[in-house]
Amino acid sequence: MEERKILLVEDENKIALTLKKGLSENGYYVELAYDGLIGKKLFLSHHFDLIILDVNLPGMNGYELCKIVRSYNQQVPIVMLTAMSTTDDKIEGFDAGADDYIIKPFEFKELLVRIRALLKRTTNQLVPSGNILRVADLEMNLDSKEVKRSDKKIPLTAKEFQLLEYFLRNKNRVLSRADIASSVWDIDFDTQTNVIDVYVNYLRNKIDKSFGSKLIHTQVGMGYVLKEENER
Ligand code: CA
Numbered sequence: 211m212e213e214r215k216i217l218l219v220e221d222e223n224k225i226a227l228t229l230k231k232g233l234s235e236n237g238y239y240v241e242l243a244y245d246g247l248i249g250k251k252l253f254l255s256h257h258f259d260l261i262i263l264d265v266n267l268p269g270m271n272g273y274e275l276c277k278i279v280r281s282y283n284q285q286v287p288i289v290m291l292t293a294m295s296t297t298d299d300k301i302e303g304f305d306a307g308a309d310d311y312i313i314k315p316f317e318f319k320e321l322l323v324r325i326r327a328l329l330k331r332t333t334n335q336l337v338p339s340g341n342i343l344r345v346a347d348l349e350m351n352l353d354s355k356e357v358k359r360s361d362k363k364i365p366l367t368a369k370e371f372q373l374l375e376y377f378l379r380n381k382n383r384v385l386s387r388a389d390i391a392s393s394v395w396d397i398d399f400d401t402q403t404n405v406i407d408v409y410v411n412y413l414r415n416k417i418d419k420s421f422g423s424k425l426i427h428t429q430v431g432m433g434y435v436l437k438e439e440n441e442r
């Protein structure tokens with residue numbers, strides 16, 4: 211089975227590194243963020259099979275981040291980590307969309323058992339197309355990194371792939387150049403550079419140019435949106 215990718219958002223360095231090490235040793239690939247906002251950026255620009263969120267985080271707390279993740283993705287399992295253990299905290303976590311809740315301090319083994327259970331559940335639920343993002347006749351396979359439109363394979367560079375993935379995860383949503391810059395390039399948008407427009411055009415040439423309907427639309431003065439033409 212392909213390596214499972216976990217996003218870990220935890221600001222306590224010692225815990226973060228211990229968990230990352232333990233999970234890596236158990237065959238998981240771990241991306242680590244020490245801050246809620248960075249966690250959000252990583253979530254928006256990569257595919258993850260599971261997300262572990264600490265509650266008290268700088269930038270944005272775990273509940274807020276959990277809600278944002280859920281607004282984009284209903285499936286990905288989310289485990290919350292917290293030092294607090296009142297029932298209210300648990301309820302808040304579950305309300306935000308978390309699947310499981312672990313109270314610090316905990317045994318690494320306990321977390322591992324929960325992670326395995328959650329991943330097993332999603333593997334069983336998902337049809338083989340679970341890692342495919344679609345709009346109209348275009349599909350992106352996040353496992354094989356293949357993009358097809360009308361069953362025709364479209365080779366993309368790594369950056370074009372990331373940009374298209376970001377568009378697909380935000381289908382029908384107008385994305386400003388600043389949103390794209392921070393999520394795909396991890397930079398602050400600078401009006402002096404036209405890198406976003408250049409890449410959007412590369413992508414258009416590949417996924418739209420030789421096909422009947424356009425998927426990427428310019429929203430004058432606002433940015434870009436990926437949508438089916440008839441959804442206007
Ligand atoms: Ca914390």
